[in-house]
Amino acid sequence: MFRVGIDLGGTKVAFGLVSDDGTLVKKVSIVTDRNATAEELTAQMAQYALEFIGSCGIDRKDVRSIGIGCPGACDNESGILILTVNLPFRYTNIRKIFSKYTDIPVYLGNDANCAALGEALFGGGKGASTCLAITLGTGVGGGIIIDGKIYTGFNGVAGELGHMVVRKGGVKCGCGRKGCFETYASATAVIRETKKAAIKHPESLINELCGGDLEKINAKTAFDAMRAGDKTGTALVKTYIKDLGEGIINYINIFQPEVILIGGGISKEGEGLLKPLRRYVFRFSYGAKMLPRPRIEKAVLGNDAGIIGAAMLS
Amino acid sequence: MFRVGIDLGGTKVAFGLVSDDGTLVKKVSIVTDRNATAEELTAQMAQYALEFIGSCGIDRKDVRSIGIGCPGACDNESGILILTVNLPFRYTNIRKIFSKYTDIPVYLGNDANCAALGEALFGGGKGASTCLAITLGTGVGGGIIIDGKIYTGFNGVAGELGHMVVRKGGVKCGCGRKGCFETYASATAVIRETKKAAIKHPESLINELCGGDLEKINAKTAFDAMRAGDKTGTALVKTYIKDLGEGIINYINIFQPEVILIGGGISKEGEGLLKPLRRYVFRFSYGAKMLPRPRIEKAVLGNDAGIIGAAMLS
Numbered sequence: 001m002f003r004v005g006i007d008l009g010g011t012k013v014a015f016g017l018v019s020d021d022g023t024l025v026k027k028v029s030i031v032t033d034r035n036a037t038a039e040e041l042t043a044q045m046a047q048y049a050l051e052f053i054g055s056c057g058i059d060r061k062d063v064r065s066i067g068i069g070c071p072g073a074c075d076n077e078s079g080i081l082i083l084t085v086n087l088p089f090r091y092t093n094i095r096k097i098f099s100k101y102t103d104i105p106v107y108l109g110n111d112a113n114c115a116a117l118g119e120a121l122f123g124g125g126k127g128a129s130t131c132l133a134i135t136l137g138t139g140v141g142g143g144i145i146i147d148g149k150i151y152t153g154f155n156g157v158a159g160e161l162g163h164m165v166v167r168k169g170g171v172k173c174g175c176g177r178k179g180c181f182e183t184y185a186s187a188t189a190v191i192r193e194t195k196k197a198a199i200k201h202p203e204s205l206i207n208e209l210c211g212g213d214l215e216k217i218n219a220k221t222a223f224d225a226m227r228a229g230d231k232t233g234t235a236l237v238k239t240y241i242k243d244l245g246e247g248i249i250n251y252i253n254i255f256q257p258e259v260i261l262i263g264g265g266i267s268k269e270g271e272g273l274l275k276p277l278r279r280y281v282f283r284f285s286y287g288a289k290m291l292p293r294p295r296i297e298k299a300v301l302g303n304d305a306g307i308i309g310a311a312m313l314s
Numbered sequence: 315m316f317r318v319g320i321d322l323g324g325t326k327v328a329f330g331l332v333s334d335d336g337t338l339v340k341k342v343s344i345v346t347d348r349n350a351t352a353e354e355l356t357a358q359m360a361q362y363a364l365e366f367i368g369s370c371g372i373d374r375k376d377v378r379s380i381g382i383g384c385p386g387a388c389d390n391e392s393g394i395l396i397l398t399v400n401l402p403f404r405y406t407n408i409r410k411i412f413s414k415y416t417d418i419p420v421y422l423g424n425d426a427n428c429a430a431l432g433e434a435l436f437g438g439g440k441g442a443s444t445c446l447a448i449t450l451g452t453g454v455g456g457g458i459i460i461d462g463k464i465y466t467g468f469n470g471v472a473g474e475l476g477h478m479v480v481r482k483g484g485v486k487c488g489c490g491r492k493g494c495f496e497t498y499a500s501a502t503a504v505i506r507e508t509k510k511a512a513i514k515h516p517e518s519l520i521n522e523l524c525g526g527d528l529e530k531i532n533a534k535t536a537f538d539a540m541r542a543g544d545k546t547g548t549a550l551v552k553t554y555i556k557d558l559g560e561g562i563i564n565y566i567n568i569f570q571p572e573v574i575l576i577g578g579g580i581s582k583e584g585e586g587l588l589k590p591l592r593r594y595v596f597r598f599s600y601g602a603k604m605l606p607r608p609r610i611e612k613a614v615l616g617n618d619a620g621i622i623g624a625a626m627l628s
Contacts (some may be wrong), residue, residue, distance in 0.1 A: 073605060083604060130468050144568075146460065153570025154444050157603040160567040163600060165560050177563070177598050216596045246479050249491070253474040254458075254568070255468025284491050286477060290520060291387060291469040 004104075005067040005311030007111065008032075010086035013045060015052045016307035020064075022122030023302050025169065026056050038081075038092040038311055044100040055179035060104060067107045067313030068304045069114035073157045076108045082156065093217055107313035111306055113150045116143020118309030119261050122302040128258035132251055133299060134161055136244070137264035139174075140182040143184060144255070149314075162186070164167065166247055181250075184243035187219035187265045193239070194222045197232050223269050241273070245280035252285040252294055263299030270298055316372060317416075318363055320382040321425065323348075324400035327359060329366045330621035334378075336436030338618050340370050352406040353396075360415040364389020374418060381421045381627030382408065383428035383620045384546030387471045390627065398472065421627035425620055427464045427473055432623030433575050437615040440573035447613060448614055450473055450558070451578035452487075454496040458569070463628075466469050476500070480561055495564075498557035501533035501579045507554070508536045511546050518546035555587070564598040566608055577613030584612055590607045603619035 002025070007014040014029035027244055030048060033041060049066055072084035079095025098106040109117065116133035120143075125131035131145040140162030144151040152158050162182030163175045170179025171189075194217050198206040205225045210216040222240070225233025248260060262274065278296050282288040301308060316339070321328040328343035344362060347355060362382055386398035412420040415417025423431065423603075430447035434457075439445035445459040454476030458465040466472050476496030477489045484493025498504055509528050512520040517538045524530040536554070539547025560575060580587065592610050596602040615622060 001355065004350070097376070111560045112416065128468075146465070151460070151569075152462075154442075154572040154608070155570050155601060157601045158568065158570040158604060163567040164564040166478055166482055168484075168557075168560060176478075176601065177560075218543040243482075246482060246491075250478040253361065253477040256469050256472040283490070285467060286489070287471045287476045291471060294468070 001064050002309040004063050004066045005307040006045060007310060008068055008070050009305045014307055015307060017044055017056045018308050021224055022308055024308055028052060038089040042094050042097040046098045050102055053167055063104050065105045065107060067310040069111040069310035071111050074108040079108060081108060109150055109310060109313045111143040113143040114309035115305040116145055117128045117150050118305035119299045120145035121312055122308055123305060124261045124297040124299050125259040130257040131259045131261060132255055132257045133261040134264040135264040136185055136187060138188055140186045158238055177267055181247040185247055189220045190222060190240055191217055197236055201232040205230035206232060219265050241276050241280055245277055248281050249285045259292050259295045259297055261297055261299045267298050274285035315379050316376055317620035317625040318380045320618045321360060322382055322384050327367060328621055329363060331370045332622050332625035336622055339621055352403040355409040356408050360412045368599050377418050378422060381420045381624040383423055383425040383426050383624035387544045391468045393422060395422060397428055397550055402444055410488055411580045413539035423464055423624060423627045426455040427457040428623035429619040430459055430465050432615045435626055436622055437619060438575045438613050439573040444571040446569055447575040449578035450501060450580040452502055453524050454500045495561040499561055499573040504536060504554055505551055507566035515546040519544035520546060524533055533579050542555045555590050555594055556616060559591055562595050563599045574608055574610045575613045579626040581612050585590055589605060
């Protein structure tokens with residue numbers, strides 16, 4: 001049997017056929033119609049989903065469900081997409097609109113949560129009962145997976161793991177508060193600190209690596225400098241790992257998940273990041289001296305995690 | 315039908331008969347035998363539990379289960395009490411020892427979690443699907459209740475809600491880190507800040523309220539001074555509510571629980587604390603402007619919450 005996962009984005013909508021064992025069998029995407037209303041977009045999604053199923057050469061009866069990862073707040077119980085940031089959905093009853101086109105059950109999930117679910121079930125968290133996924137990208141996103149299901153909270157928007165204040169009065173965050181985990185652990189934070197350090201330390205290799213153009217600094221630059229033995233790069237990475245580590249210790253003390261999955265651009269640093277991170281985290285997290293420790297692993301499914309997770313919604 | 319809840323403490327062990335609707339029908343306690351081994355203590359508990367059931371005039375068959383709230387880390391699946399701080403338990407198989415005396419099923423839970431469960435099911439959280447209980451006492455304890463059950467994490471020690479760093483490099487915490495929520499939101503924190511303020515502001519009513527003896531300052535003193543119009547007291551409470559509020563916003567962004575229950579000594583301030591706290595929290599928490607908001611309420615069961623919650627373990 002199969003399931004269809006849809007990743008609804010502001011620029012494209014991706015459709016994936018996923019087998020019960022989590023294999024992404026086929027994937028296509030269409031450009032998001034930015035002039036369409038929420039209802040029109042939903043109808044397009046439904047029609048295209050059916051077309052996609054047909055194109056896979058399988059019968060509709062072989063599809064258990066259609067799951068949609070949405071960029072915003074949704075209520076899977078009612079099938080309503082409550083709100084999106086870059087799309088026109090406002091309390092749109094997705095399930096009702098889909099039901100005009102098909103009787104395949106339709107489920108909704110937040111896109112970051114869907115990615116977490118995909119990773120938890122078939123990626124780095126495979127086999128774990130509880131899993132926290134933390135994505136270190138432009139912001140810090142995440143998802144909480146308990147017993148193989150997304151934990152959404154009572155209003156559907158739980159799991160804003162980037163928006164935990166870790167440094168009261170710290171860097172201003174887009175959410176209106178100051179000192180959120182996101183403002184220290186995101187790729188954006190790494191770039192900001194790398195730029196500052198490049199100015200402060202003209203002798204640093206960082207300035208060479210970016211060819212003297214600070215705008216060419218990315219989240220990898222400090223790590224590259226460190227690998228080349230640069231003092232400033234090494235200090236930047238050390239500070240970053242502590243900041244990331246403090247947030248992760250918080251999450252361990254709260255959740256004690258079996259696995260913490262680190263995804264997003266910065267996770268590409270792999271064990272170079274994860275080894276010192278584990279060392280820092282397990283010095284201070286509750287129970288680490290006497291009890292089984294959560295595993296801290298790299299997310300492995302990349303961009304497919306969202307579609308695979310959406311397909312697994314129920 | 316009934317259940318038995320046991321609150322295992324360092325000074326006394328309390329036994330309660332609890333009906334299915336959460337009513338604490340009868341309660342007795344015995345002094346904890348500090349000279350006994352873990353095995354002896356467990357045997358005593360089992361024997362006394364049966365004696366207690368007999369003294370209630372009910373048949374053993376009318377007792378669904380016995381639940382034990384333990385001051386430490388335990389594994390309800392295996393029935394093993396892993397570790398306690400002030401008692402001699404170390405990987406003690408409580409369930410196995412109880413089985414020598416009775417075939418009534420025996421369950422284990424952490425004591426703070428049991429109190430959270432009692433409050434969630436029959437106290438301030440009655441009827442809520444998800445509930446976070448936060449106890450503001452000497453430290454900050456808590457429990458996470460999801461779908462009417464304690465969330466324990468994969469190793470049994472989740473829910474250390476006081477040990478989330480909210481102010482990096484802040485006040486030193488007993489857990490080895492700096493700036494934990496506990497060091498700003500506990501009664502201990504209020505007392506510490508009140509003493510400091512009394513010294514800094516000799517004109518403050520606080521000095522009068524404690525009769526010039528700083529050691530007589532308690533967690534209520536600043537609130538009393540505020541109520542009498544004292545400037546220093548007012549400022550202390552305002553700062554405290556912000557510190558408490560920041561932690562609670564963090565927990566809302568993570569969990570979006572239907573109810574947050576505030577317990578412990580400071581919760582006695584009631585609406586005088588909760589009203590401004592809600593005002594602060596809902597200015598900044600995720601979704602508060604558009605989605606249903608978590609309720610922030612006072613815990614109501616007091617010391618009985620632990621026994622009632624223990625009885626409801628499964």
